[in-house]
Amino acid sequence: MVTPRTAVPAVAPGADAAERPPNRVTVRTARLPGGLRVVTESMADARSVTAGFWVGIGSRDESTDEAGTSHFLEHLLFKGTDSRSATTIAEAVEAVGGEMNAFTTAEHTAYFVRLPASELALALDILSEVVWAPALRGTDVDAERRVILEELAMEEDSPEDRVLTLLTEALFPGHPLGREVLGSRRSIEAMAPEAIGAFHHHWYRPANTVVAVAGDLDHDRVVDLVQAAQRREGGDAPVRPPPAEPPTPLSVVRRRTEQVHVALGVRALATNDDDRFALAVANQILGGGTASRLFQSVREERGLAYSVYSYVDAHLDTGALVVYAGTAPERLAEVLGLLRAGLERLAVDGPDQRELAVATGYLAGSTLLGLEDSAGRMHRIAGSLLLHDEVAPVEDVVERFRQVSAADVARVLTRVLAPEPPSVAVVGPVTRRAVASALGRGGTA
Numbered sequence: 279m280v281t282p283r284t285a286v287p288a289v290a291p292g293a294d295a296a297e298r299p300p301n302r303v304t305v306r307t308a309r310l311p312g313g314l315r316v317v318t319e320s321m322a323d324a325r326s327v328t329a330g331f332w333v334g335i336g337s338r339d340e341s342t343d344e345a346g347t348s349h350f351l352e353h354l355l356f357k358g359t360d361s362r363s364a365t366t367i368a369e370a371v372e373a374v375g376g377e378m379n380a381f382t383t384a385e386h387t388a389y390f391v392r393l394p395a396s397e398l399a400l401a402l403d404i405l406s407e408v409v410w411a412p413a414l415r416g417t418d419v420d421a422e423r424r425v426i427l428e429e430l431a432m433e434e435d436s437p438e439d440r441v442l443t444l445l446t447e448a449l450f451p452g453h454p455l456g457r458e459v460l461g462s463r464r465s466i467e468a469m470a471p472e473a474i475g476a477f478h479h480h481w482y483r484p485a486n487t488v489v490a491v492a493g494d495l496d497h498d499r500v501v502d503l504v505q506a507a508q509r510r511e512g513g514d515a516p517v518r519p520p521p522a523e524p525p526t527p528l529s530v531v532r533r534r535t536e537q538v539h540v541a542l543g544v545r546a547l548a549t550n551d552d553d554r555f556a557l558a559v560a561n562q563i564l565g566g567g568t569a570s571r572l573f574q575s576v577r578e579e580r581g582l583a584y585s586v587y588s589y590v591d592a593h594l595d596t597g598a599l600v601v602y603a604g605t606a607p608e609r610l611a612e613v614l615g616l617l618r619a620g621l622e623r624l625a626v627d628g629p630d631q632r633e634l635a636v637a638t639g640y641l642a643g644s645t646l647l648g649l650e651d652s653a654g655r656m657h658r659i660a661g662s663l664l665l666h667d668e669v670a671p672v673e674d675v676v677e678r679f680r681q682v683s684a685a686d687v688a689r690v691l692t693r694v695l696a697p698e699p700p701s702v703a704v705v706g707p708v709t710r711r712a713v714a715s716a717l718g719r720g721g722t723a
Contacts (some may be wrong), residue, residue, distance in 0.1 A: 305659055305669050306497040310504070312511040313485025317659045317669060318500050319492040321652060327493030328656040329401040330390035331409045332664050334488075335481040337461075338384045338454040338593070339516040343468070345454075346461015347477045349382040350419075350426060350469060355389060355408045356380065357418040364418075367404060374400070382459055384593055385518075386664060392653050395494035399503055402491070406507030409482060419471045426466050433460065437539045437705045438585070438604060440531065445541040445703035448526040449598055455521060483513020490660030493652035520595040521545075525701045528717075530710040537604040538706030542617050546590060546597035546694045549665050553693065555678040556686040557590055557599065562637035563629045563687065564588045564620060565601055569636050572601065572620050582609050582616070599694055607707055611716035618700065625695050628688035641679040645672065 308316045336348050356378065358364045371378050376393035389409060391401040433439045443458050450456030460466075491500050525545065547554050565572040565588030576586045586603040601621065605613045629637070648654045649672065662669045704713045 307663065307669065308497075308501050310484065310501070310508065312508060313483070313513060314504070314508060315488045315663055316501050316504055317488065317490045317663045318495055318497045319655045319659050320495055320497065321493050321655065324493045324652050325395055326392055326652045327395045327398045327401060327491060327495055328390060328392040328652040329398070329405055329491045330388055330489070330656050330660050331405050332386055332388045332488045332490065332660045333409070333482055334386050334486045334515055334664055336383050336385040336387060337457060337459040338518060339481070340454060340461075340477075343465060344473070344477060345457055345465040346426065346459075347469065347474060348387050349460050350422065350466070350474055351412075351478055351482075352380045352382045352387055352389075353422040353426060354414055354418055354474065355412045357415070357422065358413050359407050359411050360413055362404075362407065367408070370400065370404065376401070378404075384455055384459065388660065390653075390656065398491070398493075398495055398500070402489075402500070402503045403507060405489075406504065406509070409487075410507070410509040412478065414471060414475050414478065416471045419469075419474060423466060423469070426460060427463060430458075430460050430463055430466065433458070437533060437535050437537070438602070440533075441539040441541045441703050441705040442600065442602065444529050444531060444705060445543050445600060445701060446598070448529045448701040448703055449543055449545055450521045450596075451523045451526050453521040453523065455593060455596070481513070481516070483510055484508060485513035486515055487513075488660050488664045490656050490663070492655035492659060518594055525698060527699070527701055528710070528713065529701070529703045530708070530713050531705045532709060533705055533707065535706050538607045538610050538704060538708050539602070539604045540610065540613060540617065541600060541602045541703045542614075542621070542700040543598050543600040543703075544621075544694050544700050545697065546599040547592060547690075548595050548597060549592045551592075551597075553686075553690045554592065556682045556690040557694070558641055559634070559637045559679065559682040560624065560687045560691050561588050561590045561599065562640055563633050564624055566637070567640060569633075569640075571624065571633075572603075572617065575620065576603055576613060576616050580612075580616075582606075582613050601700075610704075610706075610708060610713070614702070614716050621691070621695065621700065625688055625691035628684040631684070634682070634684050634687070638679050638682055642676040645675055645679070 305319045340347050356364060356367060371391060374393055374397045376391060378391040380389045389405060391405055393401045447456045489504050547557050564570055572586050576582050583603045583605045588601045591598040601617050603613050603617060659669050
């Protein structure tokens with residue numbers, strides 16, 4: 279995702295969009311002496327600021343014994359520092375109406391706070407302290423260990439989550455990208471506070487971090503506040519070997535459930551691939567919304583599933599295109615046939631002009647709608663700078679979606695489907711033999 283440097287200001291209600299003057303919104307970046315990158319987006323009419331620290335380390339950068347460390351740190355950093363307890367941090371944020379959160383992916387971990395614009399200094403002070411100097415107390419590690427084990431159990435109890443994890447393992451066997459971001463029960467139970475502290479000390483460094491702030495702000499003041507609170511220097515980005523093993527064709531977990539949960543997927547495009555816009559459009563047409571082919575054919579026309587969708591993941595050197603549906607066990611062959619036919623036919627025939635217009639219009643419009651508040655803008659500029667090393671104007675991004683043609687959609691799907699047939703993962707009251715048999719029978723899209 280990419281972010282605007284300029285856009286459009288408030289106008290009188292009902293004013294025609296063509297008459298609206300340019301918005302006084304700007305994006306500025308700075309690189310501090312220690313390597314830390316700072317990016318801001320000013321929103322003169324906003325009443326809030328959202329500040330985030332995005333660290334370029336995630337689950338794919340962990341060894342087997344370290345599996346889940348990045349996510350463990352996500353839990354631990356808001357547990358307090360030497361000078362602030364978890365309660366003190368929570369009260370300071372909530373006393374001004376703010377909120378804080380964090381998330382972990384395969385390649386980065388993000389921490390962010392949204393507060394009234396007048397509390398910008400508080401947001402940066404708290405984030406700087408928890409990111410650079412968390413206490414990482416043994417008692418907190420033990421408490422969060424129990425929470426994460428419950429999180430793993432929750433994922434295991436959800437067959438929809440389980441089948442998507444199973445498919446990821448199949449797409450990237452023997453590689454950290456194939457592991458659950460949460461880690462494994464074994465790795466979490468064995469993880470010592472000293473190991474977590476060493477991981478933090480090694481990777482949480484300025485040169486591997488982006489600080490992003492959006493809202494009613496002054497860029498130079500943000501830079502001064504961030505620099506004054508910086509407690510570390512240097513750092514390197516992790517070396518990330520690409521997946522070496524070919525995908526596993528079929529993975530089945532037999533479980534007593536009311537539905538059978540099915541996921542199909544292929545390896546897809548890297549984060550910076552020029553075809554990523556075409557793949558996003560292809561995904562939207564395939565299963566990205568209620569107007570998509572799979573939603574209409576599987577749910578609306580045949581009533582075979584309540585939940586059916588597709589999505590795209592992208593990483594530094596690879597990615598995934600995934601299709602999911604949950605259905606009755608006796609409908610497994612029909613649904614598998616529809617999912618496979620949906621992928622193949624869109625690759626062969628491409629979309630019609632109505633489908634293309636709906637998909638490109640949705641992606642262009644949702645890109646703009648994501649800029650409604652400071653939180654959306656912060657996520658956008660942070661992700662852009664961390665993943666693409668630039669923040670492109672939003673107009674350029676919208677135009678890239680609108681330029682995707684029907685031929686582009688067919689071409690990019692042919693490209694990702696060509697190396698090998700889709701991997702299939704199934705969780706439900708079926709055997710591997712039954713799934714293999716179902717794969718041999720057809721369906722029509």
